[in-house]
Amino acid sequence: MPAVPSWLSDPLWDQFAALLPPRPATDPTHPLGCHRRRVADRIVFDKLLQVLRFGCSYQGIADSTCSATTIRNRRDEWIQLGVFAQLKTIALNAYDRLVGLLLDDLAVDGCITKAPGGGEVAGRSPVDRGKQGMKRSVMVEARGIPLGRVLAGAHRHDSPLLASTLDRLDDLGPLPATITVHLDAGYDSQKTRDLLTARRLTGEIARKGVKAPIQATRRWHVERTNAWHNAFNRLQRCYEPKEDVVNAYFDLADAIITIRSLIRHAWILYRWDTRPTRRP
Template sequence: MPAVPLFIMDPLWSQFEALIPPVVDEHPLGCHRPRIPDRVVFDKLVQVLVLGASYAKISDTTCSATTIRRRRDEWIGAGIFTALEQLCLEAYDRIVGLELENLCVDGCIVKAPCGGQIAGRSPVDRGKQGTKRSVMTDGAGIPIGVLAAPANRNDSPLLAPTLQKLDRFGDYLPQQITVHLDAGYDSAKTRGLLTALGHDWQISTKGEPLQAGARWVVERTNAWHTRGFKKLLVNTERRATVNDAFIALANAIIMIRRLVREAWTT
């Protein structure tokens, strides 16, 4: 049984395959071992993302762990994961439409037992190593930008680089944007930043009971990340580029799933 349903996996692979650059055979004799098919390696990477297992446990007679890691790094170097996420965003915006008038941003802390570039002392896990994801979604909860940082970083300083992810939309942003934030962003610095960017805001007030608002969708997106993809629940990658690649792949799967769900009722 595939880690992701075939009605999502097949279109995902079709677009991913189109982004893979051609491989130039530079072996002088042309007698090396046959290259493992890209589809086999891609399926293994999806299994690593969804199941959270190590490369060694996912490998078998069809593909070794070394091949999975080597091909993964080749695709990261070619920018395929980022390009795939961008294409899924454009497709969703063209078919359904992104609600960019309302943006929601929130942080999510997960374990990072292996340490690495984006690991730090977690304030919610007795100082153990952790990673924080600053997640930005549109008004419907579609992830449009994710920034990974050590767990000991506060939410407020991560807001500016997270909002910079909007540059991927170029001149297609609406003139008026409202940013919905929780009480962790309740500061004069945050309001000054949003004012400088020309955005409105709705920020929960510190010290008051939990206030309902439109930002619940980003909490749901964090649940999609951590409950649907075990690799994002426990970050075992030491390099930031590899972690970002898995986040981009997870976002692409989420958007394709939402497109299919919207098609049922549209």
């Protein structure tokens, strides 16, 4: 069973491969000139997609085509090159150019997941009997396209992470004159309102003690995006100890979510010769 359908993995790989530097198939400095061939980048990329989607270990996904050590080494090499972050940025820019980001309404929310192995972004979870957990503060636009995130331990409250999450807006270029940020009751404080006012943002914050259906807002987009993220088992139950590795997997997941939405919206908005007869 493929981790990602071919109509999504093929364009994802085409863009990813364009960001990789050229590398020879064999080591030209080998004294005997008989060094074994380098494992193809596409094989390693597919293995990383399987790790992200299924949450399996590197040893569990390794086979005769690629070892666990090769997967980890190539992953770290690509992280140092910044390929995962570039892929996410390119996907976001393509979506903005072809479909358009709806930045007038933003939503921010936190989500706690398990982190059994601990790590740099793990902490005692208040909802899991003090076990190790990770919190992500996610910001999305009006359709749920992820714009940025902040990772922290599960013991951190949502509201102190709001400022650093909103800082991700600086990477998006020109912004609308009026932006409304939709928040749940966990952000209901004067400190949050002062923060939004200082940034010239309008806040629509749920009031504490009021039932959700009565004050339903546009926060459901970020809840759905959290569900999209949790569909990737590596993010739902994270065993990675290093923050840069976790961010790399989130960048890859964000790129998948963005490209998937882009393809589905483009099927309605545009026509081309090879356009599928059915919407993906």
